[in-house]
Structures are given as structure tokens and as C-alpha cells.
Amino acid sequence: MDEMKKEHQKLHIAVFPWLAFGHFLPFLRLSNHLAQLGHRISFISTPKNLHRLSQIAPNLSSLVTMVPLPLPPVHGLPDSVESTSELPFRLVPYLKRAYDQLQPPLTEFxxxxxxxxxxxxxxxxxxxxxxxxxxxxxxFFSIFNASVLAFLGSPEEILLRDQQPLEDLTVVPEWIPFPSNVAFRLYEVIYH
Structure with missing residues (x-):
């Protein structure tokens, strides 16, 4: 009986997407779906981004709470920037540094x-x-499909990528166990 009770227990789920609208929207859809099942959702992001998101449906508003965490200032990141849509690609690493500095307030929450x-x-x-x-x-909730994740490799490979030359992405990854010619072109790596 206790097992059945746990199975139907409503959860409190925190959701923390990357600061890009291509990530916010799938995370918001997932949050709405979970709320429709009766779970409480804390959708965590920066104030400006939360303000930009669509309003939660009235029937779900009691279950979805927007939790604002102010983005810390980072040298090199223009003031008031809170998403990739406001930056040229070359400045995204500064946004990543600011996002990493959300660790203490998110941990406190x-x-x-x-x-x-x-x-x-x-x-x-x-x-x-x-x-x-x-x-x-x-x-981990990925907005990418399985083929993209397979090409990118394991989390360890992704973390090491910052230390690798860009040309390494222009060949078929060594962990792909079948013949393939799928790889990035150098201009795709440089400009994307």
C-alpha cells in the first residue's frame, strides 16, 4: 500500500535551463506538462528571461512558480544581457561564466x-x-536529439573539447563504431 501511495505522490520539481530561448521553450513545455500532472514546478532563470517567457496558463499558475536569480556581473559581459539572443557568439563564454556564478544562489534556493x-x-x-x-x-534534459548527442560524445569528451583544436571536430569522432562521413566543416565550427 505504501508503494502505491508513493507512486501517486506529487513532486516539487526545479527546472534550470541554459540562458537561450531554444532551451527555455522546451523546458517551459516540459514544466507545463509536469504541472498538468499535478506536480509543483519551480522554473529558475534570470529575471529578464522569466519576464520574456509566455505567461503560464491560469489553470497551472498555482503549480508553476518563476524563481528569479539575478545574473552576476562578469567583466566582458555587457550590462543587462541575460540570454544568448542578446549577444554575438564570441561573447557567449562571458554569459557562461555569469551562469556558472549562479551556483551559490541556486544552491541556497x-x-x-x-x-x-x-x-x-x-x-x-x-x-x-x-x-x-x-x-x-x-x-539532464537534452533539447538535442540522439544523433547530435552521439556526435558530441560523452560528458567527458565535451568537457575536454575546450582544450582541443577546432580541427578535431572536422573528422568523424573515434567513438562512432560504424562507417560514416558525418563531421563538421571547419567554417561550421568557427562560425557556430
């Missing part, structure tokens, strides 16, 4: 809430360890 699950994007490499330390279940 998680410590002081009753979150059961945390759904996060690919950028906060530090977040699964924080969730584990706090006893919160976490899951």
Missing part, C-alpha cells in the same frame, strides 16, 4: 526548498554534484 527532483540543462556541469550533496534527484 535548493537548500531552503522542498525540491524532490531537479531537471537541468547541459551547461551547469557543477549542478549534479550539488543536487547529490543535497539529496535531490537530478536528471
Amino acid at each position: 535548493l537548500q531552503n526548498s522542498d525540491v524532490n527532483w531537479l531537471i537541468h540543462d547541459f551547461v551547469p556541469h557543477w549542478l549534479p554534484q550539488v543536487a547529490t550533496r543535497l539529496g535531490i534527484n537530478s536528471v
